[in-house]
Amino acid sequence: xxxxxxxxxxxxxxxxxxxxxxxxxxxxxxxxxxxxxxxxxxxxxxxxxxxxxxxxxxxxxxxxxxxxxxxxxxxxxxxxxxxxxxxxxxxxxxxxxxxxxxxxxxxxxxxxxxxxxxxxxxxxxxxxxxxxxxxxxxxxxxxxxxxxxxxxxxxxxxxxxxxxxxxxxxxxxxxxxxxxxxxxxxxxxxxxxxxxxxxxxxxxxxxxxxxxxxxxxxxxxxxxxxxxxxxxxxxxxxxxxxxxxxxxxxxxxxxxxxxxxxxxxxxxxxxxxxxxxxxxxxxxxxxxxxxxxxxxxxxxxxxxxxxxxxxxxxxxxxxxxxxxxxxxxxxxxxxxxxxxxxxxxxxxxxxxxxxxxxxxxxxxxxxxxxxxxxxxxxxxxxxxxxxxxxxxxxxxxxxxxxxxxxxxxxxxxxxxxxxxxxxxxxxxxxxxxxxxxxxxxxxxxxxxxx
Amino acid sequence: xxxxxxxxxxxxxxxxxxxxxxxxxxxxxxxxxxxxxxxxxxxxxxxxxxxxxxxxxxxxxxxxxxxxxxxxxxxxxxxxxxxxxxxxxxxxxxxxxxxxxxxxxxxxxxxxxxxxxxxxxxxxxxxxxxxxxxxxxxxxxxxxxxxxxxxxxxxxxxxxxxxxxxxxxxxxxxxxxxxxxxxxxxxxxxxxxxxxxxxxxxxxxxxxxxxxxxxxxxxxxxxxxxxxxxxxxxxxxxxxxxxxxxxxxxxxxxxxxxxxxxxxxxxxxxxxxxxxxxxxxxxxxxxxxxxxxxxxxxxxxxxxxxxxxxxxxxxxxxxxxxxxxxxxxxxxxxxxxxxxxxxxxxxxxxxxxxxxxxxxxxxxxxxxxxxxxxxxxxxxxxxxxxx
Numbered sequence: 001x002x003x004x005x006x007x008x009x010x011x012x013x014x015x016x017x018x019x020x021x022x023x024x025x026x027x028x029x030x031x032x033x034x035x036x037x038x039x040x041x042x043x044x045x046x047x048x049x050x051x052x053x054x055x056x057x058x059x060x061x062x063x064x065x066x067x068x069x070x071x072x073x074x075x076x077x078x079x080x081x082x083x084x085x086x087x088x089x090x091x092x093x094x095x096x097x098x099x100x101x102x103x104x105x106x107x108x109x110x111x112x113x114x115x116x117x118x119x120x121x122x123x124x125x126x127x128x129x130x131x132x133x134x135x136x137x138x139x140x141x142x143x144x145x146x147x148x149x150x151x152x153x154x155x156x157x158x159x160x161x162x163x164x165x166x167x168x169x170x171x172x173x174x175x176x177x178x179x180x181x182x183x184x185x186x187x188x189x190x191x192x193x194x195x196x197x198x199x200x201x202x203x204x205x206x207x208x209x210x211x212x213x214x215x216x217x218x219x220x221x222x223x224x225x226x227x228x229x230x231x232x233x234x235x236x237x238x239x240x241x242x243x244x245x246x247x248x249x250x251x252x253x254x255x256x257x258x259x260x261x262x263x264x265x266x267x268x269x270x271x272x273x274x275x276x277x278x279x280x281x282x283x284x285x286x287x288x289x290x291x292x293x294x295x296x297x298x299x300x301x302x303x304x305x306x307x308x309x310x311x312x313x314x315x316x317x318x319x320x321x322x323x324x325x326x327x328x329x330x331x332x333x334x335x336x337x338x339x340x341x342x343x344x345x346x347x348x349x350x351x352x353x354x355x356x357x358x359x360x361x362x363x364x365x366x367x368x369x370x371x372x373x374x375x376x377x378x379x380x381x382x383x384x385x386x387x388x389x390x391x392x393x394x395x396x397x398x399x400x401x402x403x404x405x406x407x408x409x410x411x412x413x414x415x416x417x418x419x420x421x422x423x424x425x426x427x428x429x430x431x432x433x434x435x436x437x438x439x440x441x442x443x444x445x446x447x448x449x450x
Numbered sequence: 451x452x453x454x455x456x457x458x459x460x461x462x463x464x465x466x467x468x469x470x471x472x473x474x475x476x477x478x479x480x481x482x483x484x485x486x487x488x489x490x491x492x493x494x495x496x497x498x499x500x501x502x503x504x505x506x507x508x509x510x511x512x513x514x515x516x517x518x519x520x521x522x523x524x525x526x527x528x529x530x531x532x533x534x535x536x537x538x539x540x541x542x543x544x545x546x547x548x549x550x551x552x553x554x555x556x557x558x559x560x561x562x563x564x565x566x567x568x569x570x571x572x573x574x575x576x577x578x579x580x581x582x583x584x585x586x587x588x589x590x591x592x593x594x595x596x597x598x599x600x601x602x603x604x605x606x607x608x609x610x611x612x613x614x615x616x617x618x619x620x621x622x623x624x625x626x627x628x629x630x631x632x633x634x635x636x637x638x639x640x641x642x643x644x645x646x647x648x649x650x651x652x653x654x655x656x657x658x659x660x661x662x663x664x665x666x667x668x669x670x671x672x673x674x675x676x677x678x679x680x681x682x683x684x685x686x687x688x689x690x691x692x693x694x695x696x697x698x699x700x701x702x703x704x705x706x707x708x709x710x711x712x713x714x715x716x717x718x719x720x721x722x723x724x725x726x727x728x729x730x731x732x733x734x735x736x737x738x739x740x741x742x743x744x745x746x747x748x749x750x751x752x753x754x755x756x757x758x759x760x761x762x763x764x765x766x767x768x769x770x771x772x773x774x775x776x777x778x779x780x781x782x783x784x785x786x787x788x789x790x791x792x793x794x795x796x797x798x799x800x801x802x803x804x805x806x807x808x809x810x811x812x813x814x815x816x817x818x819x820x821x822x823x824x825x826x827x828x829x830x831x832x833x834x835x836x837x
Contacts, residue, residue: 056783109755109783115712116598124489125749142597146708149600153623211587212596238587241596442603
């Protein structure tokens with residue numbers, strides 16, 4: 001207890017500590033001013049660094065692994081290695097396979113762990129330590145929104161990977177963030193007519209929903225569009241992300257009087273919930289004189305692979321599928337297959353396209369500065385990336401393009417050939433006003449970070 | 451374990467000054483090991499505070515709480531709500547974070563401390579998991595569920611709006627009377643708080659109250675038989691420890707205004723236990739070191755990918771370098787947990803007193819020639835409090 005009675009006084013020590021900290025902090029501030037950069041992390045050497053922030057662990061790890069493969073392929077193509085992939089079919093010819101703005105593309109990776117905290121820590125590391133000009137990735141909308149707002153605050157560009165929530169370019173839209181992937185509203189708009197044609201207008205739907213931003217908006221969008229074709233929503237139940245066991249949620253469905261189960265799940269969650277629903281005999285059951293059916297609004301080939309034969313005949317929507325026959329898709333499937341030995345998933349596709357679109361915008365804008373680069377992306381109309389003519393809408397930074405309605409194949413010819421494209425829904429049918437109530441948000445000002 | 455630490459005030463003073471100097475110069479020496487960027491330095495300081503607080507409970511009284519992440523999360527939520535409702539100044543946020551975590555700790559501690567040992571651990575774990583689930587789904591209006599609580603454009607911010615006209619439409623950032631709490635200024639704020647927290651922990655540890663806590667650890671029954679009611683002491687330690695965790699949680703929100711439910715998950719509670727044991731439970735410096743080591747692994751090792759490894763092993767002959775890179779690849783990137791697990795095993799097996807025991811042994815080795823110090827028995831006590 002007699003500490004500091006004599007010798008160094010407590011006050012003197014504190015003063016010393018504060019003086020020391022001020023002295024140490026000073027050089028940092030000078031260094032920051034001395035660079036005179038016009039925007040944050042302006043590349044000065046012969047390389048420019050991209051940050052690939054994907055889930056390597058957790059419920060979306062499969063998607064994350066495929067996203068990383070796609071990013072690495074994109075970097076190869078941007079640097080002029082490999083066969084060039086979609087650069088050959090892309091309608092903008094600004095990129096020549098010699099890097100971007102004369103700089104070779106390098107990259108750093110990070111693990112989001114499908115958690116907002118970890119994703120932000122990893123993105124901060126990329127921005128503060130590795131000096132990236134752009135962060136891209138994410139396989140969860142919660143994470144994408146968290147990282148997007150971080151990039152906005154820091155002043156670098158965010159190119160969203162797989163994120164399907166309305167909020168990413170809806171109420172949480174940001175000027176520095178861009179999304180190529182489609183969203184829940186588009187899924188609903190594309191699916192409803194197909195569901196009506198196959199299952200009629202007199203149906204009772206039961207929703208099981210992953211309990212986070214993506215699940216909520218998808219539940220809302222699908223419920224709205226199915227109610228518009230005359231269906232009734234019996235119940236909406238929220239399930240925790242990464243629950244593993246869904247039996248306690250599926251049993252009540254059987255006695256609820258519903259004849260359609262809508263699974264607003266993705267990744268391993270969807271694999272588990274669908275498998276368990278089938279095991280509980282849901283699809284062999286007759287309710288209200290009709291066969292009970294399952295709908296998975298957001299489908300992916302990786303999930304279909306996980307769920308195996310259970311996906312047969314189940315409808316859903318996807319952003320892209322490797323069996324598409326347009327030149328862009330073919331070129332991408334070919335170079336991805338040559339590199340890794342299997343076809344890419346839709347997560348891989350959207351990430352690859354985002355990396356290319358970013359590089360192209362930088363080349364056309366002549367700078368990596370988020371504000372100028374953003375202007376090159378806003379209202380940008382392009383083709384040859386696998387979804388037909390596509391528009392990067394200026395009002396909300398959302399891409400508008402065809403949406404695929406798919407169905408689990410009855411007789412798959414290989415382990416990758418699990419989904420068949422039922423309909424390619426045209427862009428007009430899924431376009432909406434940027435300020436409808438589900439989406440109303442503000443982009444705010446752009447931020448160059450310096 | 452029974453040896454009472456006998457350190458002179460002079461030694462303590464030296465330790466404190468060295469600690470303060472090391473913390474404040476962190477941006478310089480940490481950049482040598484590739485950790486000299488603000489976000490990681492902030493994490494070092496914040497988790498250092500959390501581990502110091504945890505050590506007051508676990509290291510001194512021996513009560514192993516498996517639910518400390520709950521207080522961390524409550525601190526974060528309280529801080530973000532303070533940003534949303536009152537002001538973006540850091541001080542009220544820190545204050546509310548500590549107060550709410552302290553109140554919560556009082557309630558949980560009052561109930562849990564009726565049991566000791568494994569039962570106490572399970573009770574705290576249950577409470578933490580309950581808080582996690584509440585934050586995750588039931589209390590979504592307050593916590594915003596999985597998405598996490600963030601600041602919004604249209605938050606009331608009563609105090610700020612009272613004194614300053616809202617400027618522009620950009621989201622205000624957290625600050626301390628104008629100093630932005632991001633980057634290095636954010637780190638220095640956390641660092642100063644860490645140094646204060648360390649000083650308080652040191653005083654607690656050297657006080658009669660600290661002695662009482664150690665007595666609880668060595669034999670609680672004997673204490674009770676001699677007429678001491680130990681529970682108020684243990685409860686005080688629990689609350690102090692909870693306040694430390696709330697402080698750490700609020701600092702997390704100050705440097706990055708976002709509070710997510712995953713901060714309260716049991717893995718987060720486990721992490722604190724790992725930090726303390728890795729560094730050395732019961733020592734003053736150990737928990738801070740442990741926190742640093744774990745955060746370093748999480749942020750630096752997880753970022754190594756094939757590209758980086760190829761560059762590192764470039765000096766090896768062709769063929770071997772690829773093999774070396776692919777073997778090393780198992781332990782970095784997404785495999786960083788594996789490396790951490792191995793390090794943890796090695797330390798628990800060979801240095802049960804954590805990294806601090808390693809230092810103590812090293813010091814004993816070098817000071818062997820003098821006859822006096824070899825008789826002080828420094829190598830036999832893993833939980834030594836000196837250093």
